[in-house]
Amino acid sequence: MPKKTVQREALDSFAKSKFGSRLRKAKAHRNITNKEIVRRSIELGSPLSESTVSKSLKGLIKPTLKRVALWGEILDVYPYWLWGYGSEDHVIGASYEVEAKQYLDEINQIFFKLHPDLQFLLLQITREMMTSTKNIPNEK
Numbered sequence: 775m776p777k778k779t780v781q782r783e784a785l786d787s788f789a790k791s792k793f794g795s796r797l798r799k800a801k802a803h804r805n806i807t808n809k810e811i812v813r814r815s816i817e818l819g820s821p822l823s824e825s826t827v828s829k830s831l832k833g834l835i836k837p838t839l840k841r842v843a844l845w846g847e848i849l850d851v852y853p854y855w856l857w858g859y860g861s862e863d864h865v866i867g868a869s870y871e872v873e874a875k876q877y878l879d880e881i882n883q884i885f886f887k888l889h890p891d892l893q894f895l896l897l898q899i900t901r902e903m904m905t906s907t908k909n910i911p912n913e914k
Contacts, residue, residue: 792858793842794833800849800856801831814848852877 801811808827815822822830822844829835830845837845837857846853852874854860885893 790836791833793837793856794831796851796856796858797831797845797849800851804849806849811848815844818844818847820844 808824808831811827812822812824820840826835830837830841842853842857845851845856849856852860885896888896
């Protein structure tokens with residue numbers, strides 16, 4: 775098996791297990807049932823089956839960007855936290871808007887300390903990311 779394939783499979787496995795772990799943590803914190811998750815997903819127009827919910831919680835499904843955004847909305851946590859960014863406890867308990875403002879404040883502080891050439895590069899990267907993730911809602 776080629777080295778890149780092995781690395782990709784290891785990364786996918788890690789992403790699935792980390793995602794499942796964070797989903798379980800957020801679900802427990804919110805004290806929400808699988809049936810409630812299914813109901814909320816239907817209300818949001820992106821229905822999840824009970825099987826998908828169960829497999830996601832067990833870390834058996836690699837999440838897509840769109841699915842991560844949906845889970846974040848259902849569980850009221852920052853989507854990128856679900857994907858493994860940030861500390862385990864950083865987002866739990868914070869509303870999406872409060873968390874987003876905290877991140878924006880931190881981004882602004884860092885951005886204005888950068889050399890103008892790096893600011894330009896960061897802006898280009900951000901625009902590219904937004905283009906590739908245009909289907910992810912940026913507001914609740």
